[in-house]
Amino acid sequence: MKLLLAEDDAILAEALGAQLRRAGFEVEHAPNGAVAEYLLLKAAFDIAILDLGLPMVDGLTVLKRLRQARRNVPVLVLTALDSLDDRVAGLNAGADDYLTKPFDFPELEARLHALLRRGRPLSGGTELARLSFDRETRRATAGGEPLDLSPREAMLLDLLLQERDKVVTKEQISQAWAQDKSESSSGAGSIEVYIHRLRRKLEQSGLAIRTVRGLGYLLEVEAAA
Known part of the structure; x- marks a missing residue:
């Protein structure tokens, strides 16, 4: 399962990427919004984790552009922004799920697998x-x-x-x-x-x-x- 991790915190990205790889994901890291947008529009991913507070291009803009381009990859927003307005904005922009920091990895992994099951076509x-x-x-x-x-x-x-x-x-x-x-x-x-x-x-x-x-x-x- 190919996963894009868009996270600008290098320490968190390294630790989370290691956990995701141990869980069976093939992880590609994007350190900013410009790289995340390029990769999501250029390559095929099974799922993406997207921080909203990305430098260069913020995560909400990346998400909106992704959906405008009709890319249907499931996106889980992972962010420190935890207000109701932030959650609503993320979901309205096209996020499939929203998880706030700090978080427990087992919950993140369970949410990822739930999104993958939801997006898997039943008819092949x-x-x-x-x-x-x-x-x-x-x-x-x-x-x-x-x-x-x-x-x-x-x-x-x-x-x-x-x-x-x-x-x-x-x-x-x-x-x-x-x-x-x-x-x-x-x-x-x-x-x-x-x-x-x-x-x-x-x-x-x-x-x-x-x-x-x-x-x-x-x-x-x-x-x-």
Whole structure:
């Protein structure tokens, strides 16, 4: 589970990051709001912990921009601001949960797992950037508009989503296609052809397929303009 920890207190961030790693999270640290915003808009995280009192860009602004960009990553606000107005502002800006400092780690961990369970699609679907993909029906939408995917394009998208943040090799794609007889092979260049077609269909999704020369393909969330 990939987690972004946005916390400017270096001592707290180091201690909390160590606890989270022991609890099974893959932690990336953002020491200020500018870095947090960049990472949340650029990379795919399963969940985020966000301090509101971040330097450069405050946490509330980061949260608002994240939701404006339609990033649906669950966000737990962790802050010393404990007034009712602060909690309401955080939740209205798009926070999924709000925990004040000081706190006990077992409660934080329990809240994180609760958010992850709440956000897990029951139908085997995936939401990333502006893309929604149902693995059972292999239907996809981008910004609410349906995508016309061939069976093989849908299988390719499914594989890229499952392996997001990892390079998918041509061998992996070929093996996945070999198990599916919905479309016949169209020759040695067929993978490049389908990658090209899928790239064009994902133009409005906020996602991009990057070619990693000599290795394969990587699905990425596009950086905000």
